[in-house]
Amino acid sequence: MRAFPAEIVLEAVANGLLTGAVYGLVALGLTLVYGVLHIINFAHGALLTLAMYAAFVAWHAFGLDPYVAIVPLVPIFFALGYALQRFVIGPASRGDDSNILLVTLGLSIAIENLMLAIFRSDTLSVQVPYAMEVVEAGPMLLSLPRLIGFGVAFLVAAVLFVILALTDTGRAIRAVAKERVGAALVGIDVSHVYAVTFGIGAACLAVAACLLLPSFYVSPRVGNAFVLVAFTIVVLGGMGSVPGALLGGLFIGVVESLSGLYLGDSLGQIGIFVIFILVLLFRPTGLFGARA
Amino acid sequence: MLPNLSRRAALAAAAVSLAAPATLRAQPAAVKLGILQPVTGALAQDGEYGRLGAEFAINEINAAGGIRALGGARIEMVFGDARSNPEGGVAEVERMQAEGVVAVVGGFASPICLAASQAASRYDLPYLVDVGVADTIVTRGLRNTFRFGPGFGAVTGAALDNLVRINDAAGKPARTVVVVHEDGLFGSGMARLMNTQLPARGFEVLETISHPTPARDMSNIALRIRALNPDLIIPSSYYAEFVLLSRTLQQRRIRPKGIYCVLNGAASNFRFVREFPEAANLVMDVNHWADPRKAKTAELRRAVEAQNRFWLYNTPLNYSSVMLVKDALERAGRADRVALIEALGATTGAFDSHIMPYGPTRFVNGQNQSAQAVNTQVIENDIKVIFPADFANARPVFPWPA
Numbered sequence: 001m002r003a004f005p006a007e008i009v010l011e012a013v014a015n016g017l018l019t020g021a022v023y024g025l026v027a028l029g030l031t032l033v034y035g036v037l038h039i040i041n042f043a044h045g046a047l048l049t050l051a052m053y054a055a056f057v058a059w060h061a062f063g064l065d066p067y068v069a070i071v072p073l074v075p076i077f078f079a080l081g082y083a084l085q086r087f088v089i090g091p092a093s094r095g096d097d098s099n100i101l102l103v104t105l106g107l108s109i110a111i112e113n114l115m116l117a118i119f120r121s122d123t124l125s126v127q128v129p130y131a132m133e134v135v136e137a138g139p140m141l142l143s144l145p146r147l148i149g150f151g152v153a154f155l156v157a158a159v160l161f162v163i164l165a166l167t168d169t170g171r172a173i174r175a176v177a178k179e180r181v182g183a184a185l186v187g188i189d190v191s192h193v194y195a196v197t198f199g200i201g202a203a204c205l206a207v208a209a210c211l212l213l214p215s216f217y218v219s220p221r222v223g224n225a226f227v228l229v230a231f232t233i234v235v236l237g238g239m240g241s242v243p244g245a246l247l248g249g250l251f252i253g254v255v256e257s258l259s260g261l262y263l264g265d266s267l268g269q270i271g272i273f274v275i276f277i278l279v280l281l282f283r284p285t286g287l288f289g290a291r292a
Numbered sequence: 293m294l295p296n297l298s299r300r301a302a303l304a305a306a307a308v309s310l311a312a313p314a315t316l317r318a319q320p321a322a323v324k325l326g327i328l329q330p331v332t333g334a335l336a337q338d339g340e341y342g343r344l345g346a347e348f349a350i351n352e353i354n355a356a357g358g359i360r361a362l363g364g365a366r367i368e369m370v371f372g373d374a375r376s377n378p379e380g381g382v383a384e385v386e387r388m389q390a391e392g393v394v395a396v397v398g399g400f401a402s403p404i405c406l407a408a409s410q411a412a413s414r415y416d417l418p419y420l421v422d423v424g425v426a427d428t429i430v431t432r433g434l435r436n437t438f439r440f441g442p443g444f445g446a447v448t449g450a451a452l453d454n455l456v457r458i459n460d461a462a463g464k465p466a467r468t469v470v471v472v473h474e475d476g477l478f479g480s481g482m483a484r485l486m487n488t489q490l491p492a493r494g495f496e497v498l499e500t501i502s503h504p505t506p507a508r509d510m511s512n513i514a515l516r517i518r519a520l521n522p523d524l525i526i527p528s529s530y531y532a533e534f535v536l537l538s539r540t541l542q543q544r545r546i547r548p549k550g551i552y553c554v555l556n557g558a559a560s561n562f563r564f565v566r567e568f569p570e571a572a573n574l575v576m577d578v579n580h581w582a583d584p585r586k587a588k589t590a591e592l593r594r595a596v597e598a599q600n601r602f603w604l605y606n607t608p609l610n611y612s613s614v615m616l617v618k619d620a621l622e623r624a625g626r627a628d629r630v631a632l633i634e635a636l637g638a639t640t641g642a643f644d645s646h647i648m649p650y651g652p653t654r655f656v657n658g659q660n661q662s663a664q665a666v667n668t669q670v671i672e673n674d675i676k677v678i679f680p681a682d683f684a685n686a687r688p689v690f691p692w693p694a
Contacts, residue, residue: 015511265513
């Protein structure tokens with residue numbers, strides 16, 4: 001294994017943190033849906049792809065900067081997520097969780113192929129003037145879009161935390177997550193809360209998509225590249241934990257970056273999945289998960 | 293007045309209908325030509341540009357009076373979508389054969405070309421490969437299979453020789469190399485070749501870095517390259533990953549003395565040049581490219597760009613391949629598959645309606661011996677040929693200015 005100068009290792013760690021925050025944002029939606037609905041949403045990657053195409057179209061057709069596109073896309077994706085859960089996933093599952101698995105899997109296939117039919121398999125990217133901007137931090141060169149992504153990801157997590165902790169909707173979501181039947185008994189509309197949660201998950205993806213687009217490309221299968229990492233983060237951070245998702249994201253980002261630096265990018269993925277297995281073996285509830 | 297005109301019209305119609313069978317007999321039957329391209333799936337972009345080249349050639353041949361040796365017979369295109377996989381290619385060859393095509397041109401990717409040409413061989417159906425570079429395509433002993441363009445061995449051999457020449461001509465500024473490659477069959481094979489061949493030619497390979505496809509991030513690779521500080525970067529990746537790599541290098545202000553690609557998915561692609569001109573600037577590639585000195589090349593390029601499309605190598609390669617079939621049909625004198633195979637194999641330097649930068653055509657076991665890849669470089673937002681000198685329209689900018 002090659003020894004690298006300290007500033008290069010430092011920069012790799014910084015890169016990992018910046019990338020990890022966006023991973024955390026992708027994982028945030030996944031963990032929230034799991035925590036409340038107790039389902040694994042296999043359509044998460046496809047919804048991310050859909051959001052990236054939406055941000056691309058906003059830029060291509062309406063000249064909207066990806067960061068500005070966050071403003072219209074968040075409510076649109078919230079509504080889309082809400083509707084998907086309320087009118088497709090919920091009714092199709094007929095109350096059986098294993099059905100939901102298949103319904104979301106089917107949804108992801110449908111969305112991916114719809115994107116393939118509309119946009120073809122080409123990779124598309126936006127050209128924004130700041131895409132290649134760097135910020136000098138001591139000896140390091142940090143990518144501006146990633147720094148912005150890092151800041152926004154934390155902001156979204158904070159907003160989400162406040163919503164869950166302080167608002168009535170948040171309390172209802174937490175109540176349903178803890179005890180579905182009890183929540184229904186005190187008058188909480190469980191299927192509405194499910195749909196709201198799914199909507200929030202989709203809205204998180206819309207933000208993540210807009211943060212990714214300036215420095216990344218979009219193709220019909222691009223979401224899969226992120227969603228597998230997001231699964232690991234959810235397991236690491238604890239299923240259903242918001243701070244767990246964010247911190248897990250940062251941690252995985254650094255692991256990926258360092259193992260990429262030392263082992264090469266092809267083997268860099270190994271670090272992530274070794275952690276996945278170790279967590280499942282020794283701490284199946286994750287770092288912040290509630291004890292089963 | 294009116295009935296009078298009507299009678300005259302009736303007479304005219306009768307005259308036409310009497311003459312019609314004679315006219316039909318004089319018009320020779322159209323020659324059906326199969327054009328096989330992947331226009332859906334992962335390779336759709338390449339397939340579209342291949343089809344475009346074939347269409348231009350067919351339209352041009354028909355507009356100029358068809359095939360003279362066959363009494364001016366027109367060429368009728370029978371198009372097949374290979375759907376980006378070998379099975380799709382084989383299925384379309386079977387359909388084309390049933391429709392009575394005289395030959396099949398295209399395939400694009402090596403796996404499609406391998407399978408489709410084999411399927412065609414069962415019917416003695418001539419198959420002309422447009423792009424697929426795998427050496428095995430022409431070494432299986434199939435009589436029906438021809439390739440006008442160069443194979444992998446010829447391309448990489450020329451890539452290494454030309455690198456030495458370009459480096460020597462510049463006073464040997466480059467000695468150390470980092471190879472970056474995608475970890476699939478194409479990239480890994482290329483990396484192995486570079487690792488065995490470069491040291492023998494006086495280069496030191498500092499490190500070989502692989503990455504998956506798709507790759508999310510190239511920052512680490514950029515960091516390692518910065519730590520290694522090589523004179524030259526040799527990447528073998530597909531389009532999206534190479535674009536990501538070159539943009540990341542640009543962002544991290546990493547400027548080696550050159551980036552030298554071999555059969556790269558992006559470096560000879562105007563889409564990359566148009567979308568990311570700064571990242572693309574001065575990148576060199578060894579690839580298929582049309583002969584810039586031929587007037588026809590400029591004419592075809594204008595026609596393609598007038599359709600708001602990019603100028604990719606698929607178009608001139610397919611244009612030239614269809615022209616080769618036309619040339620062979622003229623020499624064969626009949627639209628017969630076996631005669632056409634004979635004529636294709638006997639093609640000589642007299643075939644000059646192609647627009648590739650090749651010497652006089654000569655086929656040995658189906659491979660055009662004069663086919664070659666050329667060195668291109670992105671210079672002033674254009675893709676220029678910099679080597680070999682006979683075909684060049686620009687001088688190499690190497691090493692890169694500081």
